[in-house]
Amino acid sequence: MTSPFDPPAVTWSRVSPRLVTARLVPAAITLGIPVLVGVALAFAASPWFWILAGIPAAIFALVAFVVPRQVRAIGYAERDDDLLIRKGLMFRSLTVVPYGRMQYVDVEAGPLDRKLGLAKVQLHTASVGTDAQIPGLPPDEAARLRDRLASRGEARLAGL
Missing domain, CATH: 2.30.29 (PH-domain like)
Known part of the structure; x- marks a missing residue:
């Protein structure tokens, strides 16, 4: 059975893998700032600020896992x-x-x-x-x- 997303006799062209970097850099900058603030506050004030650092770090880990797969899924014909x-x-x-x-x-x-x-x-x-x-x-x-x-x-x- 053919999928509606894979028409028969179509050769797909892929986008550049450098698109992964282009999507991860803004995410790293956006999520890196709260991580750095959380780490600095954890050392200076209270260990509870590790949570402030951990949440955006976990989000970035998820983004870093998903973005390469999303880029590989982009195609045109x-x-x-x-x-x-x-x-x-x-x-x-x-x-x-x-x-x-x-x-x-x-x-x-x-x-x-x-x-x-x-x-x-x-x-x-x-x-x-x-x-x-x-x-x-x-x-x-x-x-x-x-x-x-x-x-x-x-x-x-x-x-x-």
């Missing part, structure tokens, strides 16, 4: 008439974006993404609810995908 994007482990999703519905395609990269050599392709469609994104692509692949999707979208739109 170009077909003749549409683009497929899948993601998620527990809550899986498969987004099908017909080329004729694409209005424009953006490539974005924040400072951390640029440092890690990553970019995100953002697809904007005629329907607000079907906008899709593919994070964690190398910049050259993101540019290639942007150009290819834009040209396919124009060709399909011109045929209407």
